[in-house]
Amino acid sequence: MATSPAANIRPRVVVIGAGFGGIYAAKRLGKLPVDVTVVDRKNHHTFQPLLYQVALAVLSPGEIAQPIRSILRDNANTEVVMDEVIGIDAHARRVHLKSGAELLYDYLILGTGSTHSYFGKDEWCKLAPGLKSIEDATEIRRRVLLAFELAERQTLETGTHPPLNFVVIGGGPTGVELAGAISDIARVYMTRDFRHIDPSMAKVLILEGAPSILTAYPKDLQQKAVEQLAKLGVRVRTGARVTDVQPGYVMVGDERIESVCTLWAAGVQASPLGRMLAESLGMPSCLDRRGCVQVDEHLNPPNHPEIFVIGDLAHVEENRHQIPGTAQPAIQMGRYAADRVGLLAKDPAAAARQKPFHYFDKGDMATIGRKAAVARIAWPFHANWSGFVAWFIWLTVHIFFLIGLRSRLAVFRQWAYTYIRKQDGVRLIVGSQSLPGWDALATPPASSEDEATMAARS
Amino acid sequence: MATSPAANIRPRVVVIGAGFGGIYAAKRLGKLPVDVTVVDRKNHHTFQPLLYQVALAVLSPGEIAQPIRSILRDNANTEVVMDEVIGIDAHARRVHLKSGAELLYDYLILGTGSTHSYFGKDEWCKLAPGLKSIEDATEIRRRVLLAFELAERQTLETGTHPPLNFVVIGGGPTGVELAGAISDIARVYMTRDFRHIDPSMAKVLILEGAPSILTAYPKDLQQKAVEQLAKLGVRVRTGARVTDVQPGYVMVGDERIESVCTLWAAGVQASPLGRMLAESLGMPSCLDRRGCVQVDEHLNPPNHPEIFVIGDLAHVEENRHQIPGTAQPAIQMGRYAADRVGLLAKDPAAAARQKPFHYFDKGDMATIGRKAAVARIAWPFHANWSGFVAWFIWLTVHIFFLIGLRSRLAVFRQWAYTYIRKQDGVRLIVGSQSLPGWDALATPPASSEDEATMAARS
Numbered sequence: 001m002a003t004s005p006a007a008n009i010r011p012r013v014v015v016i017g018a019g020f021g022g023i024y025a026a027k028r029l030g031k032l033p034v035d036v037t038v039v040d041r042k043n044h045h046t047f048q049p050l051l052y053q054v055a056l057a058v059l060s061p062g063e064i065a066q067p068i069r070s071i072l073r074d075n076a077n078t079e080v081v082m083d084e085v086i087g088i089d090a091h092a093r094r095v096h097l098k099s100g101a102e103l104l105y106d107y108l109i110l111g112t113g114s115t116h117s118y119f120g121k122d123e124w125c126k127l128a129p130g131l132k133s134i135e136d137a138t139e140i141r142r143r144v145l146l147a148f149e150l151a152e153r154q155t156l157e158t159g160t161h162p163p164l165n166f167v168v169i170g171g172g173p174t175g176v177e178l179a180g181a182i183s184d185i186a187r188v189y190m191t192r193d194f195r196h197i198d199p200s201m202a203k204v205l206i207l208e209g210a211p212s213i214l215t216a217y218p219k220d221l222q223q224k225a226v227e228q229l230a231k232l233g234v235r236v237r238t239g240a241r242v243t244d245v246q247p248g249y250v251m252v253g254d255e256r257i258e259s260v261c262t263l264w265a266a267g268v269q270a271s272p273l274g275r276m277l278a279e280s281l282g283m284p285s286c287l288d289r290r291g292c293v294q295v296d297e298h299l300n301p302p303n304h305p306e307i308f309v310i311g312d313l314a315h316v317e318e319n320r321h322q323i324p325g326t327a328q329p330a331i332q333m334g335r336y337a338a339d340r341v342g343l344l345a346k347d348p349a350a351a352a353r354q355k356p357f358h359y360f361d362k363g364d365m366a367t368i369g370r371k372a373a374v375a376r377i378a379w380p381f382h383a384n385w386s387g388f389v390a391w392f393i394w395l396t397v398h399i400f401f402l403i404g405l406r407s408r409l410a411v412f413r414q415w416a417y418t419y420i421r422k423q424d425g426v427r428l429i430v431g432s433q434s435l436p437g438w439d440a441l442a443t444p445p446a447s448s449e450d451e452a453t454m455a456a457r458s
Numbered sequence: 459m460a461t462s463p464a465a466n467i468r469p470r471v472v473v474i475g476a477g478f479g480g481i482y483a484a485k486r487l488g489k490l491p492v493d494v495t496v497v498d499r500k501n502h503h504t505f506q507p508l509l510y511q512v513a514l515a516v517l518s519p520g521e522i523a524q525p526i527r528s529i530l531r532d533n534a535n536t537e538v539v540m541d542e543v544i545g546i547d548a549h550a551r552r553v554h555l556k557s558g559a560e561l562l563y564d565y566l567i568l569g570t571g572s573t574h575s576y577f578g579k580d581e582w583c584k585l586a587p588g589l590k591s592i593e594d595a596t597e598i599r600r601r602v603l604l605a606f607e608l609a610e611r612q613t614l615e616t617g618t619h620p621p622l623n624f625v626v627i628g629g630g631p632t633g634v635e636l637a638g639a640i641s642d643i644a645r646v647y648m649t650r651d652f653r654h655i656d657p658s659m660a661k662v663l664i665l666e667g668a669p670s671i672l673t674a675y676p677k678d679l680q681q682k683a684v685e686q687l688a689k690l691g692v693r694v695r696t697g698a699r700v701t702d703v704q705p706g707y708v709m710v711g712d713e714r715i716e717s718v719c720t721l722w723a724a725g726v727q728a729s730p731l732g733r734m735l736a737e738s739l740g741m742p743s744c745l746d747r748r749g750c751v752q753v754d755e756h757l758n759p760p761n762h763p764e765i766f767v768i769g770d771l772a773h774v775e776e777n778r779h780q781i782p783g784t785a786q787p788a789i790q791m792g793r794y795a796a797d798r799v800g801l802l803a804k805d806p807a808a809a810a811r812q813k814p815f816h817y818f819d820k821g822d823m824a825t826i827g828r829k830a831a832v833a834r835i836a837w838p839f840h841a842n843w844s845g846f847v848a849w850f851i852w853l854t855v856h857i858f859f860l861i862g863l864r865s866r867l868a869v870f871r872q873w874a875y876t877y878i879r880k881q882d883g884v885r886l887i888v889g890s891q892s893l894p895g896w897d898a899l900a901t902p903p904a905s906s907e908d909e910a911t912m913a914a915r916s
Contacts, residue, residue, distance in 0.1 A: 426520035
């Protein structure tokens with residue numbers, strides 16, 4: 001190591017990415033005799049498990065996002081830099097930032113997560129936004145709400161009720177949560193608000209390429225999920241590979257499926273920082289198919305005990321199963337990496353005795369609308385639950401894990417209003433007032449040229 | 459009138475604009491035997507007096523904006539159309555919408571308010587955003603917060619602390635509130651968050667062309683305002699006409715004033731609907747200098763008792779003084795117009811006896827930072843107050859007038875956290891991560907070409 005424990009210089013730790021992994025690593029590093037720099041492109045940490053609730057106008061962005069500076073304010077040894085990493089020099093132990101600054105490190109913790117993958121069809125991005133950031137969530141909110149407004153306007157003008165088909169591509173947890181929530185707001189909250197259209201006529205369709213949805217869940221929960229979705233009026237089509245996304249419709253093979261609003265929840269790929277690291281290490285082979293970095297039992301890439309890759313940028317296997325890319329593994333990896341940095345810096349002998357990383361699996365959950373969910377519980381006992389009980393567990397767990405008391409109270413209050421009293425959420429349409437493909441949908445069979453409507457991402 | 463009171467057809471009332479005037483008119487029309495259509499380009503009503511608190515990250519957009527549909531949900535006779543008015547045919551009593559639909563009316567209430575005026579220099583708009591909408595507020599929030607982040611990054615890289623000058627153009631209530639709030643977040647909330655820069659070194663300057671700020675207020679309150687601003691470190695320059703706005707600086711005559719973030723609070727002009735109406739009436743002379751419609755004592759333009767112009771789109775004089783363009787007059791005009799529609803439809807004789815519109819002046823208030831304000835109180839007694847007492851009155855009044863119990867509770871909670879406990883507000887940077895002119899500022903004297911950064915209005 002460049003910095004020996006005996007030397008009186010505090011080791012410098014650079015944490016890249018302030019998702020769950022990075023934040024929990026930084027929090028623990030705050031108690032250690034090291035100097036920490038946290039780098040993120042955004043000024044805020046996003047509580048991703050609730051992002052779909054911002055997209056569907058239940059919560060405000062400010063309720064699930066918090067400035068990184070304020071989360072880490074009490075760490076006297078930590079500084080936060082809002083910047084983009086454009087290069088890693090693993091040999092010189094240096095990180096290059098877009099602004100031109102360089103950061104030297106003794107230990108590097110890399111947790112920049114993943115981004116949408118359109119399987120090479122990046123042009124679909126404008127037509128079917130995915131859900132990874134606050135910007136994505138408000139853009140989805142804009143599109144979903146605008147679809148109802150445009151339908152109302154159209155019916156006022158022409159007297160005919162245009163179809164309101166929402167298509168969600170991908171049947172993982174995000175796709176299921178988005179689809180359930182769209183159906184919910186259409187059927188529960190919006191019916192009172194329109195005079196000409198009937199929002200409950202909205203149809204929501206999940207298109208999943210695999211033979212089942214929620215592939216990470218046990219078979220019985222997959223089945224329960226389909227049943228609960230059906231109760232909300234959400235149709236599920238499995239084995240349906242989307243071959244094209246166009247303004248106003250999607251293609252599954254030769255079949256054209258009309259869509260007033262298409263959302264993408266199908267594929268993710270690793271953040272480009274994974275490739276950047278692999279190239280710097282001279283080991284492109286350490287990436288898996290999605291670009292995640294394959295790390296050893298201490299979360300290090302080969303031969304670099306000073307570099308940790310955590311969260312869903314890391315490919316970690318236990319019992320030949322890859323650890324899922326959700327919040328819990330990221331948190332546990334972040335804490336493990338921080339602890340290990342502390343041991344390596346203070347007492348390498350103790351570090352040599354440290355147990356390998358082990359994912360303590362508490363389970364997985366996905367909500368289905370306003371009062372159902374599926375929950376695979378692995379701790380404190382094993383159980384598969386679905387329906388209202390699972391939903392209630394989901395609610396409790398997510399309130400508990402929100403960072404900061406203020407957010408917890410605010411989200412609890414908002415949920416109480418929205419779920420119990422059926423009051424309004426945050427149904428603001430901010431930004432552009434057009435939808436790609438709307439004109440074509442509203443007046444078939446004219447062709448649409450309405451693609452340039454994404455300019456004002458709100 | 460096309461619809462006589464005797465006929466069994468309910469009169470159709472079209473309300474254009476869902477600001478204070480339009481919303482209060484529509485609420486009252488909900489109790490009358492008429493059919494109401496409310497048209498607005500946005501899907502939400504914005505509580506404009508608190509917009510600056512969204513711009514300065516104290517409140518969330520969802521706390522001061524509410525969907526028009528949900529505000530008017532209980533009005534069974536009212537429909538809401540989210541659309542843009544592109545033409546008024548006063549002869550045929552018809553309103554043309556951008557979507558192609560047409561609305562026929564028996565009574566028209568026009569309250570589309572005002573917009574920024576850059577005095578013909580519309581290119582300044584990108585460089586010095588004004589504050590009229592949620593979009594404006596989040597854009598200002600982005601710029602103000604980003605200025606601190608970029609300064610921190612710059613200091614990390616070069617070791618030199620770049621100047622942090624904020625320039626607010628215009629010393630009316632909005633300018634004073636913005637300037638005070640910037641100084642506040644810099645000096646109270648942000649000092650704990652940065653390691654390299656000292657946010658309290660931020661300088662805020664108000665440039666006002668007139669001989670004094672807050673010209674609508676009594677002289678002693680103007681003086682108090684300057685003193686209270688000085689305590690917050692905000693400098694005020696009166697008689698300072700801005701002659702140019704450029705990325706990174708503004709010009710006052712030959713003097714160049716550096717500015718990391720320039721905000722516009724100088725001029726307003728009437729919404730283009732005023733001109734549209736005047737042209738349809740064949741009376742371009744009924745517009746005043748700013749494009750407001752000069753109306754009679756019943757808020758009607760000449761010879762058109764079925765058309766009402768309300769809020770700050772209307773030019774109404776009492777005792778030779780123009781009624782100000784704030785929320786209270788708009789609310790009162792909205793209610794008056796609705797009442798008059800009711801009388802005209804039911805009992806024209808009673809309408810003939812109706813008293814002219816009279817503005818019941820309760821006073822004016824403007825906050826100066828976190829615990830000071832100036833208040834001209836006209837009811838229930840006359841008094842000019844400044845300082846903490848005025849601020850407390852401001853707080854109470856604004857909580858009271860927020861539409862909807864939910865918003866009131868949410869805003870109260872947020873204020874309690876922010877003002878009393880000095881907790882974080884909603885300091886999210888959403889959208890583009892560059893500032894016009896930053897590079898030029900950070901590395902003078904190079905020239906800047908960073909203008910194209912407004913693409914992603916967030």
